[in-house]
Amino acid sequence: MSMTVGRSALAIFVVLLIVVGVGGYYIDPDPDSGFDPEAGYDDGYDDGYDDGLAEVPPDTDGDGVPDEFDACPTVAGLPEYGGCLKPPKITVVSDVGGRGDLSFNDMAFKGGEEAETDFGVEMIEIISSTEDDYVPNLRLGALDPDVVLIVGVGYLLTDAIIQVATDFPDKDFAVIDGFAPGMPNVMSILYEEHKGSAMVGALGALLAAEYDYPYIGGVFGIEIPVLWKFEIGYKWGVNWAMEWYEEEYGTTAPGIGATPMKERVLYTYTGTFSDITKGYLAAVPMYEQGAVAVYNIAGPLGLGINDAVNELAEAQGLDSGPPFWIGVDANQDWINPGFVVASMMKRVDRGVYLATQLVIEGTFRDVVEEYGGIVVLGVGTEVSGVSISGISVSTLADLDEFIAMGARAEELTGTTILPGTPSEIRAAVEAMRNAVPDWIWDAIDELAQEIADGTAEVPECSFGCDIDSYRDIYG
Numbered sequence: 001m002s003m004t005v006g007r008s009a010l011a012i013f014v015v016l017l018i019v020v021g022v023g024g025y026y027i028d029p030d031p032d033s034g035f036d037p038e039a040g041y042d043d044g045y046d047d048g049y050d051d052g053l054a055e056v057p058p059d060t061d062g063d064g065v066p067d068e069f070d071a072c073p074t075v076a077g078l079p080e081y082g083g084c085l086k087p088p089k090i091t092v093v094s095d096v097g098g099r100g101d102l103s104f105n106d107m108a109f110k111g112g113e114e115a116e117t118d119f120g121v122e123m124i125e126i127i128s129s130t131e132d133d134y135v136p137n138l139r140l141g142a143l144d145p146d147v148v149l150i151v152g153v154g155y156l157l158t159d160a161i162i163q164v165a166t167d168f169p170d171k172d173f174a175v176i177d178g179f180a181p182g183m184p185n186v187m188s189i190l191y192e193e194h195k196g197s198a199m200v201g202a203l204g205a206l207l208a209a210e211y212d213y214p215y216i217g218g219v220f221g222i223e224i225p226v227l228w229k230f231e232i233g234y235k236w237g238v239n240w241a242m243e244w245y246e247e248e249y250g251t252t253a254p255g256i257g258a259t260p261m262k263e264r265v266l267y268t269y270t271g272t273f274s275d276i277t278k279g280y281l282a283a284v285p286m287y288e289q290g291a292v293a294v295y296n297i298a299g300p301l302g303l304g305i306n307d308a309v310n311e312l313a314e315a316q317g318l319d320s321g322p323p324f325w326i327g328v329d330a331n332q333d334w335i336n337p338g339f340v341v342a343s344m345m346k347r348v349d350r351g352v353y354l355a356t357q358l359v360i361e362g363t364f365r366d367v368v369e370e371y372g373g374i375v376v377l378g379v380g381t382e383v384s385g386v387s388i389s390g391i392s393v394s395t396l397a398d399l400d401e402f403i404a405m406g407a408r409a410e411e412l413t414g415t416t417i418l419p420g421t422p423s424e425i426r427a428a429v430e431a432m433r434n435a436v437p438d439w440i441w442d443a444i445d446e447l448a449q450e451i452a453d454g455t456a457e458v459p460e461c462s463f464g465c466d467i468d469s470y471r472d473i474y475g
Helices: 007-011 013-017 104-119 131-143 155-167 193-211 225-249 276-289 299-316 348-361 364-370 396-413 422-435 438-453 467-474
Strands: 089-093 122-126 147-153 172-176 186-191 215-220 265-269 291-297 324-329 340-346 374-377 391-393
Touching: 089 104, 089 131, 089 348, 104 122, 104 147, 104 324, 104 348, 122 131, 131 147, 131 155, 147 155, 147 348, 155 172, 155 186, 172 348, 186 348, 186 364, 193 215, 193 225, 193 291, 193 324, 193 340, 193 391, 193 438, 215 225, 215 276, 215 299, 225 265, 225 291, 225 438, 225 467, 265 276, 276 291, 276 299, 291 299, 299 324, 340 422, 348 364, 348 374, 391 438, 396 422
Parallel strands: 089 122, 089 147, 147 172, 172 186, 186 374, 215 265, 215 291, 291 324, 324 340
Antiparallel strands: 340 391
16 A cells, blocks of 8 residues: 555644744844943843943953854844844745645745754744735735845735835845846746746656556646746646657657647646645546646645545555656655655745845845846756756655655654655655656656756746647647
């Protein structure tokens, strides 16, 4: 039988991901405040170094800052945050998927957690339950005088970001997947999802050829321009795979190769990024019709797809796919090892991390100006001369990072989160990958290289795109 835990157990993963750090922000004593070293000063702490104390904290270098705080991190370009008694804050405002989606939102918070470790900031998490929460949640972050960066997670927050950033011109904002060019204090962080989707589309198609299946599937969330990038890239990847197979082997691919091009991908937009049941209901008929794998492009709805796969696995006594499903955003291979064949990694965490780094270094607005407010992370991309990729297909190395995430959840909650021990999960995923013929993985590596060097041009359909024209070609 498959190595799984139930949906309710996976949902407990939220507990780990909702753990919010406590603390303050670093702030430099004002050199013009009239600080009298003989009288002491009020630092806001009950630590024995307050106003009027006879004993003054040591200040060996005479810079007006006690020795114990000399090593504190500074925020370049923001002198009011230099020196330090507390860390500066960043606020991360989720989309409606919220914590525990195991993909898009959780990746954003992961980036914030890594920024806390590397830059000494404190992340404040604000969860949006409905779209009506976007503006007040962003405003709440902007009103905090100690917050140096407000991040909105998702395209749906774009209008809210524009509104609040206009009202707070002295605050820096970043929006993941949003499009707000021309604002000096807003960085729109976009991704080359079409390229990553092309790679997993090719993977699905070659699996269909190997196992003689006629289709692959895709479960989408709300139909917005960002998801068109996934859709068309995914379908293009299928077409690339069929052409590659025919060139490599001199014959039409088995199974899916006989399916008309416009019918090879079964897909549906569910209209939600939160209703897991709709993911299940969308996936079941795709598997019944003969999809070898279904791509999750709807965050937590992947758990619904997983339920559909588990039903088939239990009914047929399977320990590994096919059928498979394909993860998104995070490495979701660990959720059901042996049945999640791979994940399209969209490193939202790196977007949040990058924005924080630029603020801390004092170059955020310079980069916004340099790139016209639009920073793109993808396959082999750079930002201001620094290599930072945002898109890839999951690997065993990625798997370890996310298994560790689940293990930390178990330590904090005392609840079973992982579907097995880390070694069992890794062994099951590795066995599944080894069971997939090498020629399939080699083909995906070949496509990745072609995309990176520009030999393969994946069509990008997003803002302002005529989606119907692409559907006329690919279905």
